[in-house]
Amino acid sequence: MTTKLALVLGATGGIGGEVANRLAQAGWTVRALYRASSTGERDPRFAWIEGDALSATDVAAAAEGASLIVHAVNPPGYRNWATVVLPMLDNTIAAARANGARIILPGTVYNYGPDALPNLSEDAPQTPRTRKGKIRAEMERRLKAAAATGEATVLIVRSGDFFGPTAVNSWLSQGIVTPGKRPTALISPGKRGVGHQWAYVPDVAETMVRLIELGDLEDFATFHMEGHWDADGTQMIASIQRVLGGEPVPVKAMPWFVMRLLTPFMPLMAELTEMEYLWRTPVRLLNGRLIDRLGAEPKTPLDDAMRATLGAMGSL
DSSP, X not given: OOSOEEEEETTTSHHHHHXXXXXXXXTXXXXXXXXXXXXXXXXXXXXXXXXXXXXXXXXXXXXXXXSEEEEXXXXXXXXXXXXXXXXXXHHHHHHHHHHTOEEEEEEOSTTXXXXXXSEEOTTOOOOOOSHHHHHHHHHHHHHHHHHHTTSOEEEEEEOSEEESTTOOSSHIIIXXXXXXXXXXXXXXXXXXXXXXXXXXXXXXXXXXXXXXXXXXXXXXXXXXXXXXXXTTSOHHHHHHHHHHOSSOOOEEEOOHHHHHHHTTTOHHHHHHHTTTHHHHSOOEEOOHHHHHHHSSOOOOOHHXXXXXXXXXXXXX
């Protein structure tokens, strides 16, 4: 990077905030674009710029002179994905083109359909069947096209389901554990014996920044993280039990059938049930390419990560 100036879109969110924090620690000047309606603390180390990722003018102005743009922004309230997500990405690509910047995108497993499972390399075919998966796949197609034509360079780091102190919109904090109190029950979305992949958000941010700092990346670089692989679908719950201590907390199955009945009346239920297949089939990202590049994957011990997460949730 010729200049260590980064623009972070989504700095008030979990992964965006963690990447911004790690960049600042590595000596980067960080600009953070934020909506006027956004809440939460604003890190004084960042230059906060009021604007909207849906505004090409706002993004272009905030990105002036940047060599790195972190695209970690989601639609307000996680609504209107079909009409909002791709225009926001197009604004990021345009800003990167104008500044010769590299774009970082946190990747998801939504891009993959059942045909590619269970073991996923970076070259696995992306043939999603869900609405959100098709949008995510189109995002990556546009980024790959931009890299191929020299408009921008791209880094995608793909990982499992996020959890961590700042990951407030996650399966752990919105499904498995009720925040704000010691849980009286844990809800298990998965099926015993079916593996599932998790990613501790600070480890994901650390991986992204190490790759950027290492340099010598391809114009369109993609890496998969192993994170915490729950081989039989019980290890995350077991970690929660160990961290909570005391008498074991009862574990209940997530009521998928009831949730499906509620989808016509509750948009959130439609969002959740659309991804049910990822809990019924093992989904494992293979991290060989990342190991070859970094030598080792940043990985906080599971119980340490869980203790920090539950503490931030007020669940201890």
